[in-house]
Amino acid sequence: MKKDYSKLWTLFKSMFILSACTFGGGFVIVSLMKKKYVEELKWLEEDEMLDVTAITQSAPGPLPVNASVIIGYRISGVIGSLTAIAGTILPPMVIISVISLFYDQFRTNPYIATALQVMRAGVAAVIFDVVINLAINVLKTKRALYIVMMVCAFTATYLLDVSAMLVILTCLGIGLADLAVTLGKKKGMAS
Secondary structure (H helix, E strand, C coil): CHHHHHHHHHHHHHHHHHHHCCCCCHHHHHHHHHHHHHHHCCCCCHHHHHHHHHHHHHCCCCHHHHHHHHHHHHHHHHHHHHHHHHHHHHHHHHHHHHHHHCHHHHHHCHHHHHHHHHHHHHHHHHHHHHHHHHHHHHHHHCCHHHHHHHHHHHHHHHHCCCCHHHHHHHHHHHHHHHHHHHHHHHHHHHC
């Protein structure tokens, strides 16, 4: 039983540290979660983390919290989810509460404004890393449908300014249709 508490503590502590030290939104923390849970702790496989990224991006709610729910559940069930959520939401809740008390001082402080501007470059690099890894994994499937969907989704959102939610729902529909066709073919072959 002590081993489970040790794993839960590691889960809480790592989520807490990642959440406390992450600036720039959900994709940044997901990239750091990948490094922590796939590469360092080896609790998840690379494909699982990519699935977590896809699910959390398409589900409603904050991406880091969504990822925490899935990762925590995968590691230690419901108690793992609750532990991971607590570790994820506590740092921003405390930090934002403190900032709100001193909002006027933060808003007008040139040092803080400069620091935030500089951090954007790092955030952009981390998000770019996530995008490249996702694209490489889509290309590794060697499925023309997935590659075409990726290119079309990028074109629709970036060049045509189509809503990301519409793109995600369309990809989900195409994916489900592809699954139905694949399962129908397998069922037909088995008969």
